[in-house]
Amino acid sequence: MTPPPDTAVLIDGHALAFRSYFALPPLTSKSGEPTHAILGFMRQITRLMRQKSNQVIVVFDPPVKTFRHEQYEDYKAGRAEIPADLPAQINRIRAIVDAIGLPRLEVGGYEADDVIGTLAKKAEAHGMNAVIVTSDRDSYQLLTERVKVLTSDFKLFGPKDVLEKYGVSVEQWVDYRSLTGDASDNIPGAKGIGPKTAAKLLQEHGSLDEVIARAQDGSLEPKGTREKILSSLENVYKSRDLSCMVTDLPLEIEMATHVGAGDPAALDALLSELDLGSVRKDLGALRGPSGVAAEPEPEPESLAREVPNGEWRTPVAGVMWGYVLSREDDLTAELLGAATADGEITRTAPLEFEPVEEEAPEATSPPEEALFEEAASGKKTKSKAKVKPKPEPLGHVDESQFVGQREVNAAGAKALATHLQVRGLKVEPGDDPLLLAYLLDPNNTAMPAVAQRYLHAPWPSDAASRAALSSQLWDLLLPQLDEARLKLYHDIEKPLARVLARMEVRGVKLDSAYLRGLSESMGARIQTLEAEIHQHAGRVFSVSSRDQLEAVLYDELQLSTGRKTKLTGKRSTAVAALEPLIDEHPIIPALLEYRELSKLRGTYLDPLPNLVNPRTERLHTTFAQTIAATGRLSSLNPNLQNIPIRSAVGREIRKGFIADQGFTLLSADYSQIELRLLAHMSGDLLMQEAFNTGADIHRRTASQVLGVDENNVSADQRRAAKTVNFGVLYGMSAHRLSRDMNIPYADASGFIERYFETYPGIRGYIDRTLADGREKGYVETLYGRRRYVPELLSGNRNVREAGERLAYNMPIQGTAADIIKIAMIELDPLLMDLGARMLLQVHDELLVEAPIDKADEIAELIRSTMMNAAKLSVPLNVEVGRGPDWFDTK
Known part of the structure; x- marks a missing residue:
């Protein structure tokens, strides 16, 4: 007989449904009913x-206002509106929970927090543990x-965690919240008292009472803190009343019992109607063959196959999977390790091996192939002696495992391939489940979240187990790609990983002396x-x-105050707030220049020379494929994509990026690619005509919008047209x-209005894209790359409008990203055949190192x-510049 549960799992139903809604991409049943919150919840x-050992109890907020709303009319007034398609899903969740036979509680006049607080006390009184599933930190007052x-x-969060993270005890939690308030629930707190001050x-x-007493008798220091508390006393007391949970509600529920009988027929009908076959399968696994509840498993469910602690094994016939434990740049920091597996982990003793000798690269080989020969071999002369390796710690890379391999499959295959390439092995990145996950949903940017989302499994800590889990993810995710995204994977992302691996290994040459002098x-x-x-x-x-700067600018110099920061309410000293004041006082231009130079020096000039690898004397960045939701590449460790190009001082940094001896740099940049894509995707004939006839698009726009002859368009008019041409893609307002x-x-508003009248196709494109996004839940590029935009259905205006800007910008920006990726894949072998090297990709620009005697030929190619x-x-237009350094190519 199964022993009674010893742990009450108390679910805040609304909180878990809300979290589940945003954790999964929009999903619908065959009838079109939204189901992603239901699926995530279940x-x-x-x-x-x-x-x-668990007794699961689900608690929901009642549909009516609670006693806290009666105490404080604006309670929770600041919360974002619930997405329009979530309440119906919550009602479905209620019905499914009832049909399963789980206890479900709602108490009129009280929040779910109060019911959970009461249940937690009941559980303790029954000698049980209690685990609370909620996103509300008010529950911290219950922790024991x-x-x-x-x-x-x-992970379980208890009293010690509260003390470590917030600096207060559980007993002080309500007092702490009374001082800090909570913007999400519109609990006011003491104005000007932040978390650090409250904890101190x-x-x-x-206690709060003692703090208030000291403030009232004048002994609380400093004076400013004392005044803040005294001026907010009413709100502090109100906050304490709102924050205190009720823990003695008269609830009739039997503790320490298993799941009730429920209504199997109703459950089956619900799951069939909602097309939730996977939920039926999960629930079925909890019951025996005759529908009787089976012995539950002691561990949380995971779709991942059992993966024991992994050890190294020699690759055998079949697919080899690998994983790198750390993707710190292998050329500038010690790589922590990698391991391989062919889907399942087996334990084998270390084997003797005979190193396979590869022929020495010829003098005409591309330099990067021989660049790390010495580092890979350990010495310049080759040895034919047999080597018996010592057992290595778990996660250590044994390069001999890859000798003879031509590609390696891994989550982050490019990272493992570059690790091996710098050691002289010709190994290419192979299949990568992280790329599959990213194409399914660009929110999938890292393996821990991917493993949790698709396998309901934690990401293992050892490399060999990660390799096995990667193999399982590959098998699971590949069938989920539609034809367009499968083509994106095979034709773009996978071959691009190979190009990027070579770029990372090559690096780019820096003039460190110049950068230090500039610094x-x-x-x-x-x-x-x-x-x-x-x-x-x-x-x-x-x-x-x-x-201190705020006090100088606004209190002492009495400059006009602009916007305040949202979080603190303080007067902003950000660049955007200072720029409008540039003519008010000479301190402002000096401050802006000081800010710019300090940022450039601290971000680029001082760090970059220190990141040059001493073996290669080049700087090696990492190109990340799975970070930007639009499909653009990101540059990491260091980030070379944010080197400023708009300011003269920022452009000076590019002089430090130089060509190797006997080479020159070529910079190739797509000109106005996003506007050209807008003309194509909108179908606007007038804009298309401007590009097809080679007109200056900004001058032409000013002429057509303002009704003046093109030859008479002023510089200011052209600049306004340029601002709108590019700004319309990002929702520029009047x-x-x-x-x-x-x-x-009025002039700005009129210009934008006439712009859309002149180019009606652009308004049509925006309207069509938003309509498709609302219907499908996603928008996509010309090549089928998707971005899910649930914000389009938000009831909150600000959230919805931000989602709209994302929605009609992504197909343009994402298509531009796809196009330059295609160009890189096509160019890479052609450049290598001519002895040239692709070095960097920065948004719409490629930087190439070319032999001087072939520079013209390569530029045209x-x-x-x-x-x-x-x-x-x-037509797409490409401008190619040439120079000894990156600056001079422009």
């Missing part, structure tokens, strides 16, 4: 039900050694600016201190145009290949 419920909160990554006060004085001269200028700022302020202060162009709002990477209704 996955978590069944996972918790599989533990034999027997009552814990289950975090989103399935409670650490020093023990020194910039440092001198920064010191001069700091002295000027102090002179304008009339006193010395820390320019880098936000609070307010923004008015501010950027320093023109009256690059131009033609990039221009023909896509066939559109308007």
Whole structure:
């Protein structure tokens, strides 16, 4: 007989449904009913039900207002509106929970928190543990050694964690919340008292009552804190009343019991109607062959096959999978390890092996192939002696395992391939389940979340087990790709990984002496600016201190205050807030220059020379394929894609990127690719005509919108047209145009209105894209790359409008990303045949290192290949520049 449960799992139903709604991409049944919140909710419920010691109880907020709303009319007024398609899914969840036979509680006039608080106390009184599944931190006041909160990554959060993270005890939690407030519930707290101050006060004085008493008798220091508390006393007391949970509700529920009988027929009908076959399968696994509840498994459910602790094995016939434990740049930091498996892990003793000798590269081979020969072999002469390796710690890379391999499959295959390439092995990145997951949903950017989402399994800590799990993910995810995204994988992402691996290994040459000299001269200028700022302020202060700067600008110099920061309500000192004040006081231009130079020096000039690899004397970045939701590449460790090009000082940094001896740099840039794609995808004939006739698109736009002859368009008019041409892709408002162009709002509004009248196809494109996005739940590029945009259905206007801007921008920006990827794949072998090297990709630009005597030929090859990477209704235009350094190519 199964023993009674010893743990009450208390589910905040609304919180888990809300979290599940945003955890999965939009899904619907065959009839079109949204189901992603239901599916995510049930996955978590069944996972918790599989533990034999758990009694799962689901609690929902009642549909009516609670006593807290009566106490405080604005309680929870600041919360974002519930997505329009979520309430119906919550009602379905209620019905499924009832049909399963799980206890479901809702108490009129009280929140789910109060019911959960009461149940937690009941569980303790029955000698049970309690685990609370919620996103509300008010539950921290309930925590004891027997009552814990289950975090989103399935870790238990208890009293020690509260003390470590917030600096207060569980007993002080309500007092802490009374001081800090909670914006999500519109609990006011004490204005100006943040988490650190609140924790310090409670650490020093023990309780809120003592803090208030010290404030009232004048002994609380500092004076500013005392005044903040006294001026907010009413809100502090109100916050304490709102934060205290009720824990003594008269609930009739039997504790320490298993799942009830439920209604199997109703459950089957519900799951069939909603097309939730996977939920039926999960629930079926909890019952025996005759429908009787079976012995639950002690561990949470996982779709992953059992993976024992892995050890190294020699690759055998079949598919070999690998995993790199750390993707710190192998050329600048020690790689922590990798391991292989062919789907299943077996234990084998270390084997003797005979190193396979490869022929020495010829002098004409591309330099990167021989670049790390010495590092790979350990010495310049080759040895034929047999080697018996010592057993290595788990996760260590044994390069001999890959000798003879031509590609390696892994989650992050490019990382493992580059690790091996720098050791002289010719191994290419093979199949990669992380790329599959990213194509399924660009929110899938890292393996821990992917493993949890698709296998309901934690990401293992050892490399060999990760390799096995990667193999399982590959088998699971591949069939889920539709034809377009399968083509994206095979034709773009997988071959691109091979191109990027070579680029990472090659690196780019830096003139470190130049960058250090530029840093020194910039440092001198920064010191001069700091002295000027102090002179304008009339006193010395820390320019880098936000609070000191705020006092100088707005209290002492009395400059007009602009926007306030959302979180703190303080007067903003950000660049965007200072720029409108540039003519008010000479301190502002000095501050802006000081900020720019300090950022450039700290972000680029000082770090970059230190990141040059001493073996290669080149800088090696990592190109990430699975970070940007649009499909664009990202550059990491260091990030070379954000080197400024708009400011003259920022462009000076590019002079430090130089060609190797005997080579020159070629910079190839798609000109106005996003506008050309807009013309193609919108079908606007007038814009297409401008590009097809080679017109200056901004001058042509100004002429057509303003009704003036093209030859008479002024520089300001062209600039306004350029601003709108590019700004329309990002939802530019009349307010923004008015501010950027320093023109009256009425003029800016009229310009945008006439713009859409002139180019009706663009308005049509926006409307069609948003309609498709609302219907399908996603938007996509010309090549079928998707981005899910659930914000389009949000009831919150700000959230919805932000989602709309994302929705009609992504197909343009994502298609541009796809096109340059195609060009890179086509160019890579052609360039290598001519002895040239692709070095960097920065948005719409490629940087290539070419032999000087073939530079003209290679420049033309690059131009033609990039221009023909896509066939559109308007031509793609590519500008190629040449120079000894990156700056001079422009």
